[in-house]
Amino acid sequence: MIELGESKRDPYLANLKVGVVVPAAGSGQRMEGKPKPFLQLDGQPVLRHVLNLFLSYSWVKDVVVALPEKQFQEQPFWLKQDPKVQGVLGGATRRDSVWNAIQVLSEDLDLVIVHDGARPLTSQKTILDCVKNASEGPGAVAGIRVVDTLKTTDKANQVLETLDRKGVWRAQTPQVFTYDLLFDAYHKAIQNDWIASDDSIIVKKAGGQVRMVESSGSNFKITVPTDLDLAEAILTRYRF
Ligand code: C5P
Numbered sequence: 001m002i003e004l005g006e007s008k009r010d011p012y013l014a015n016l017k018v019g020v021v022v023p024a025a026g027s028g029q030r031m032e033g034k035p036k037p038f039l040q041l042d043g044q045p046v047l048r049h050v051l052n053l054f055l056s057y058s059w060v061k062d063v064v065v066a067l068p069e070k071q072f073q074e075q076p077f078w079l080k081q082d083p084k085v086q087g088v089l090g091g092a093t094r095r096d097s098v099w100n101a102i103q104v105l106s107e108d109l110d111l112v113i114v115h116d117g118a119r120p121l122t123s124q125k126t127i128l129d130c131v132k133n134a135s136e137g138p139g140a141v142a143g144i145r146v147v148d149t150l151k152t153t154d155k156a157n158q159v160l161e162t163l164d165r166k167g168v169w170r171a172q173t174p175q176v177f178t179y180d181l182l183f184d185a186y187h188k189a190i191q192n193d194w195i196a197s198d199d200s201i202i203v204k205k206a207g208g209q210v211r212m213v214e215s216s217g218s219n220f221k222i223t224v225p226t227d228l229d230l231a232e233a234i235l236t237r238y239r240f
Pocket of ligand 1 (some may be wrong): 222
């Protein structure tokens, strides 16, 4: 358990040193080939919204963004505005991009937040809930409980069975872990070529514990073109 202090700005978190890893190097296959973090949302790139979620916290010490080749070679000015932020070249999969970023984080961090570069509407409450949970021991993953009925189908979409949704969640990011746990787990994942679509799969497989933290549906990942319209509508309505 990490000892937390008090600060005016963020009570209980003042003693923490937290790093943020932002995988933003996807090719945007489901977004007509456009990398999602670099699409415009409410007048600025999605990734810039994402960075703004974290940069005002005094306990965030280091932010590493995994970038596609083009954006890595010609880094946008707004990426270089805050000295806490640095870019690295992403990899072929999300796992590889996160690993490239973890390796350049400073090593004296207590916790690392991994947050998708295409998830700009995360609330401060979700970020703080995940950080506080992770500081108490196991890793913490934002998510929402499944409310729809779950079906499995064959290749022709014929229903095979209906699954029990009790205790089933949709995992999102932020996903927060202690630095050592995340580094060691990713090291093993790369050595053994574990396939993983999120960080908690890797941490669990490496023997770590992970707790789900209730978030909200507005913390969705921009994935298809209509998601941008939805995100714009939410931003305009709530201005958070
Ligand atoms: O592809 P998916 O929607 O799961 O991507 C989640 C996040 O991981 C996105 O922000 C995307 O840019 C990033 N990613 C990455 N490197 C890849 C693939 C995805 O950084 N090779």
